[in-house]
């Protein structure tokens with residue numbers, strides 16, 4: 339595969355942009371090689387500037403559940419742009435967006451739009467602290483909630499990929515208010531509530547972990563979080579930036595039947611434009627300015643382009659429940675295909691899947707259920723598998739600690755091609 343143009347584009351980008359990328363997860367640091375530069379995308383595919391096509395399982399890290407350049411979304415963005423791209427005053431689009439989110443996400447009675455998942459989670463914990471008048475939060479090792487200072491403690495995603503779970507630049511006084519517990523270990527959460535009575539404002543959790551690779555929650559763990567937070571008068575925050583509108587139209591809270599107090603959203607709600615949102619019980623949301631005292635604002639929040647795109651996205655998902663059955667079927671087929679390949683080639687590994695999210699962990703363990711399990715994975719094997727896949731025209735996340743995203747645009751034929759490519763990549767590992 340010729341990647342000459344990408345190589346020189348990367349060299350130039352590195353002179354001007356730190357690491358040549360505007361988000362560290364895009365770098366190929368942990369898998370070796372240089373990132374390919376994307377020119378365009380359509381449906382399930384991305385095309386690089388050298389003219390190579392890839393079946394894409396990154397999907398912009400989640401938003402592209404209907405595939406790239408989905409025609410009705412493109413058309414609505416085009417139409418909206420002609421009417422202006424930002425006003426800084428209320429629009430009907432924002433109310434329609436709020437109405438859709440409230441009708442689709444079980445626990446959300448009121449919602450505030452922001453511009454990224456990071457803003458959503460930062461704002462949600464400020465609100466939780468303001469509402470409870472407490473300072474500390476509990477997060478889980480290996481979970482990622484954006485790059486807000488309070489979350490860069492034992493963080494997942496790019497932070498774990500690059501070996502930077504605790505970022506310099508986060509002050510001690512901020513870090514001391516972030517307590518960390520173990521995913522799927524309810525005792526580790528209870529111990530913190532015992533150790534800090536009356537101090538914990540909220541527990542924030544990815545209801546399916548996606549940022550240490552996909553790790554499924556035990557139902558008793560999620561139920562336990564609901565019980566503990568209720569008992570200790572702390573808020574339960576589901577960070578559904580990945581799982582929202584993906585696991586089900588009502589996200590993980592619908593999928594598992596657990597009602598959090600606050601929910602953070604992003605990715606899919608923008609249809610690929612920069613957006614985030616947080617919402618929850620009216621009583622809590624009414625603490626936000628201008629009604630209440632907790633301040634949070636945004637020049638571009640509720641941006642009309644993002645709202646127009648997101649409304650088409652959510653209406654499509656809301657009106658077509660078969661999308662979720664299809665996503666589940668296709669992702670199930672892919673996961674099973676890869677499991678069969680592991681067996682045939684004798685390469686040890688575990689495929690974790692929740693709906694259209696999955697990760698192949700290269701591990702000798704029989705199951706991957708915790709961050710400790712995740713950390714035993716063979717990153718070198720993943721790197722080799724990633725490179726073989728890329729050469730075969732399959733674009734995976736350039737890290738063992740991320741999810742693969744299946745979209746509605748992936749065809750059965752493409753899933754089969756992916757399974758074949760995965761077999762060859764695993765066979766290559768077995769031979770070396």
Ligand code: PMP
Nearest residue numbers: 454455456482483484577579580
């Ligand atoms: N929360 C979760 C669960 C995420 O996966 C991410 C991003 N991958 C974020 C928050 C942050 O979102 P953003 O990158 O839009 O700031």
